[in-house]
Amino acid sequence: YAGSVVTPDGPADKAGVAAAPKTGGSPTAEPAPESSGEPASDALKPGMAEIPLSRIADVIKANTPAGEWRFDGLDGKGQGISGVYDDGKGEAAVGVFLNRAGRSAEAGVDMVTCPEKAYVPYDACETGKLPDGSRWMVFQGYEYPDKREETKSWRATLLTKDGFLIDASEYNAPAEKGAAISRENPPFTAAQMKALVTADAWRPLLDQIPPLPTAPAQPGKLGKPGKVRQAPPEIVGNTVPNTLRSLLPKGLKVVDDGGEGEFAFVVVDDGKGKSLVQINVQYGMDDVADQLFGSGDVTTLPDGRKVKLTQQPGEKGGEGVVWWTVDTLTKDGFRVVVGAFNTGAQHEAATRAEPALTMEQLKALALDPKWAKLPAK
Known part of the structure; x- marks a missing residue:
């Protein structure tokens, strides 16, 4: 799954040269480790929800057009799941992941901001706000920015007013990477993707995600002995x-x-x-x-x-x-x-x-x- 999931207070690469702009969540970033759709182990990472993956799959199926679904690890627990959908026009990989955006008021905004085309190629991107103040983005782009393979990566993301993220993506192949193209486009339209992430049925699952751990105090960098930088x-x-x-x-x-x-x-x-x-x-x-x-x-x-x-x-x-x-x-x-x-x-x-x-x-x-x-x- 290639949708980026915001992790709180992640450090920047100080040695990076002319980094990409902060606005515009990159649709090709890797997910946070806690967002894996694999069955969770008995010792879940601290702060990770123990949502039955079967419940996440049920919400996905109830809020997408009729078709055949194949999910792995439905007996596991976690915050996201990926599967393969087939409406008779070709298999397509689909994933949905739930998370908290972060600690700050602006956390997660990049995830619902269309990226700059100078850095991320795409065919369409739309954003908007729900009546309750939640923000959404629907993005239609590519798995590989240089388009060395014609895998299309379409996604929809909702940032709720209280700081939760619902991130869904779909592809025109049965896997995100390394699979032959199975159809011209991913199966769900932009409107259907928006409907999926804005479905009311996600709220009971979001409420199971525990608060983020309190950030440890950071007094600053140590400089010379006896001084705090x-x-x-x-x-x-x-x-x-x-x-x-x-x-x-x-x-x-x-x-x-x-x-x-x-x-x-x-x-x-x-x-x-x-x-x-x-x-x-x-x-x-x-x-x-x-x-x-x-x-x-x-x-x-x-x-x-x-x-x-x-x-x-x-x-x-x-x-x-x-x-x-x-x-x-x-x-x-x-x-x-x-x-x-x-x-x-x-x-x-x-x-x-x-x-x-x-x-x-x-x-x-x-x-x-x-x-x-x-x-x-």
Whole structure:
């Protein structure tokens, strides 16, 4: 099952270069371990519900069109189940998983936010709100962003007003991965998927999911002996996206943009093809300086800033894609990393020979003093 299930307070990869935007839950992320549809062992993970999987299967069958179902492990307990559905037009894998979104008020919002097309390809995505304030998303995309196989991945997600997630997905093959295509499209329409996740019958099952464990106190990182290092400030709002647009070289037309907080991206076109440009602005990165700048083309400026230049192939499968990066870090751990591609989306083929910005332009962008003046909390 490929639907991502939000796990509370998961750590970010600090060494990641120009990470994907925070908005838009990725439909290809792996599920949390507690969301497995396999029969639960006698020692269930703390905080995991002991819902009979047969009850989850019953709700699925009662809220989908008539057809033949095959589920594994119906005698087990847990929070989700996967199975194979056949309406006579070809077998299709289907899964439904229940979870708590997290501890914060905004937890789970990414799961009901359509992703940016620059990062996740899809044919359709719709969102909305129920009268009680619950939010939903219906997504029709692909199992593989580069479409190396034609497996379609359609999903519907509901974030209830009290912080529960109901996440359902379906495929046009009898398995999420490694199975031949069995039908043109997954079996259920967008409206049927929405009806499935918004069914009232889920509420008694959601009520069986125990509260999340209390988060342990985190006083901050340890610095020198006898000192406690406070958590670094974070940039919030739209200041990074707005600043990125203001610093772009002249002659570039912005055809798409997005991001928030420490991340932003633009897709630009200078008349020679689209080019994706993305940036991360982060505080408190000095503890991974050796990991980030320990090798490669690294120079140190007179003010102590480290600058690393990298030119490499793209990593998302787009044919002929190249990825140019300028990574910078001050002595006190303030990092600005800018990346550019010779395509408007990493998973799509190259649209031009090189990115629209040269390495010198990327370097000037990353080193601009405006980044250090952005407000942070």
